[in-house]
Amino acid sequence: MIEVFDPRSVRRHRTRAARHPDQADFLVREAADRLAERLEEVSRTFPLALDLGCRDGLLAGALQGRGGIETLVSADPSPNFAALAPGPALALEPEALPFAPGTFDLVMSALALHWVNDLPGALLQLRQALKPDGLLVVSLLGGETLHELREALMEAEIEEEDGASPRVSPFADGRDLGGLLQRAGFALPVVDSDTVTATYADALGLMRDLRAMGETNAVKERRKTFTRRATLARAAAIYQEKFGQADGRIPASFQIITLTAWAPHESQPKPLRRGSATTRLADALGGVEKPAGEKAP
Numbered sequence: 001m002i003e004v005f006d007p008r009s010v011r012r013h014r015t016r017a018a019r020h021p022d023q024a025d026f027l028v029r030e031a032a033d034r035l036a037e038r039l040e041e042v043s044r045t046f047p048l049a050l051d052l053g054c055r056d057g058l059l060a061g062a063l064q065g066r067g068g069i070e071t072l073v074s075a076d077p078s079p080n081f082a083a084l085a086p087g088p089a090l091a092l093e094p095e096a097l098p099f100a101p102g103t104f105d106l107v108m109s110a111l112a113l114h115w116v117n118d119l120p121g122a123l124l125q126l127r128q129a130l131k132p133d134g135l136l137v138v139s140l141l142g143g144e145t146l147h148e149l150r151e152a153l154m155e156a157e158i159e160e161e162d163g164a165s166p167r168v169s170p171f172a173d174g175r176d177l178g179g180l181l182q183r184a185g186f187a188l189p190v191v192d193s194d195t196v197t198a199t200y201a202d203a204l205g206l207m208r209d210l211r212a213m214g215e216t217n218a219v220k221e222r223r224k225t226f227t228r229r230a231t232l233a234r235a236a237a238i239y240q241e242k243f244g245q246a247d248g249r250i251p252a253s254f255q256i257i258t259l260t261a262w263a264p265h266e267s268q269p270k271p272l273r274r275g276s277a278t279t280r281l282a283d284a285l286g287g288v289e290k291p292a293g294e295k296a297p
Helices: 007-017 026-040 058-062 079-084 119-129 147-161 174-183 203-213 229-243 281-285
Strands: 046-052 069-076 089-091 104-110 130-141 187-200 250-262
Touching (some): 026 058, 026 130, 026 187, 058 104, 069 079, 147 203, 147 250, 174 187, 187 203, 203 229, 229 250
Parallel strands (some): 046 069, 046 104
Antiparallel strands (some): 130 250
8 A cells, every 4th residue: 555644744733733623623614514414314313423533523513413323432543632522532543443343323524534545445444333224424625625725836846946746635536436435335325525715815824724724734755844935935926826816815725525325234225137127218318219320310
């Protein structure tokens, strides 16, 4: 397995963010509210649920009075965040879950899984941790996230330092995630995405918020030295030139991809056997059926 991210850096960034958890939590709060709303569409109870990447319990707060959850277990890579979450909580790595197969009725995660190196393996572990007919509802950042910042930093670094290094973490492509869910053994997968746009006075304000969120660069091959002031200044200028709005502020795009799927169970709907249709497609569409190879007039 190729390690794209450095787990120690991810944990260190989250631990730093745990010092002031509400300083820049708007994005995770938005994602948590969306997951809670998604759960309202499911009319069943969940005796035991897992909040993976719990931070200080934002999702637990959003779930108050919703979702029919009886016990919520909180877990985070940072022990400092886990200590802030309500109820039973523990520190763990999302790629090394300590739970026995069939433990949970529900697994939820708000913007944590985009930091795992082996996403297919993590999804497989989550499926195994679910009981049959258990539900997975998670969100993660997608590939369009921070495309403005990525472009500005790359151009500035090429201009000022004659080369570019990974400055913004790569994110998953929403078109591939449905296949990953099926590969992990989930049934009835649904993938959808939406973009949340925040605005800032300048690029440096955005970078400060990313640091406060614990979402700064954790790519293993990133440049380990501090970025030059000239490079940062040029990146801010390019950001403003290319993406600045009429009011002088700059936009920052965050693509939130939501995954919903179920652990397989015999009661779930099954696709019809190939060739078992009883109605012709031509009749349904009001057209005329033509033999293969015959061109329509």
